[in-house]
Amino acid sequence: MISVAVLVASALVPTVVCRMLQSMFLREMPRDPAARARRVDKFRRTSLFGGALMVLASAVAGALVADEALLRPWPLASAWFFSTLCMATAWVAVALGQRTNEESEAMSSLEVAGRAVQTSALWFTAVAFASLATGLLLPALPWPPTLSAVVCGALAVWTTAILSPWLLMLVSIWPIYGSRLTVRGVSWRLAHLPAPHPFLTHVAAVPWLRTVLVTDGVMTRMPERYWRTLVAFEAGENAESQLERTQRWLIALPLASLAFVAAGAAGEGDPRKLVAGNTMAVAFALYALWAANRQPSTKVSLDLGDPSPRDLARTLRHLPPSHGQAMPQTSHQSLGPALYDRLFALGHDPGPRRR
Secondary structure, eight states, X not given: OHHHHHHHHHHHHHHHHHHHHHHHHSSSOOSSHHHHHHHHHHHHHHHHHHHHHHHHHHHHHHHHTXXXXXXXXXXXXXXHHHHHHHHHHHHHHHHHHTOOHHHHHXXXXXXXXXXXXXXXXXXXXHHHHHHHIIIIIHHHOOSOHHHHHHHHHHHHHHIIIIIHHHHHHHTTSSOEEEEEEEETTEEEEEEEOXXXXXXXXXXXXXXXXXXXEEOHHHHTSSOHHXXXXXXXXXXXXXXXXXXXXXXHHHHHHHHHHHHHHHHHHHTTTOHXXXXXXXXXXXXXXXXXXXXXXXXXXXXXOOSTTSOOHHHHHHHHHTSOGGGOSSTTOOSSBOOOHHHXXXXXXXTOXXXXXXX
């Protein structure tokens, strides 16, 4: 009975919260187009942040309250299944609840739900592999317990960062485009991230796989020369030194491994606690990898090897009006002061200055 209640709550709570945020941010829209765009952007950011917390809470709760009847035959797989079911339900509810009227007309609810599940497949897969590593491999290793836990933690990080996204692209859950793009002499492949919102224009680099994830807003709503500018902006390295990047990774990787070690220790002998711990560890690992890949906004390079501010401003003007403000803020390069000033001078309002 508790399992059913958690599953229902995973659908209802995100929906109610998103509707409340919509009434708070979008009820009385200003007349100025730029101000309206900033209001929508603020609503989207707030709902996504709150939605991420609710999705994580649903996944953990689903693992902890998995029904005993499900656990008897295959305890680890059953706990993982119910955890991912609750998580997928919550993410679909968030994706549906935060849609604007324009997005509702452009994409059906069924397609939104399907794409929400596709985008969350990385989490499903990473938690599955991490649970297998810590639940099955750890007891079988003939090494001292501490060494075995460290090895399994490192393996879980590897499956989260490399194996899981590679597998999603291999089986075409995130389809790979045929053409590649060369940035500063390095060939990058492009993969489609099936975002549940047609106007979500987003680009995200996965440098360890030499892959750039792009959504529909980039590939289908802009001329090729403009989305290539954005992909190059995301994939291009900035002026920071190799030492700075190495320092961030040397901090992020051990911390991510430690999260999986802690999850394995907390869930020893209890499949539900193990899956719940690995769910939180995957979330932490993905955040740590994003932080390690994030580049300081003050060091965005504007030399001849990068897209010029004029190219970026021209690209911004070809986006849908309500989502053209924050386009330079891709997954790890925010809008630095120098680029902000140049875009503004070229006639494009980049929105509020971020420090």
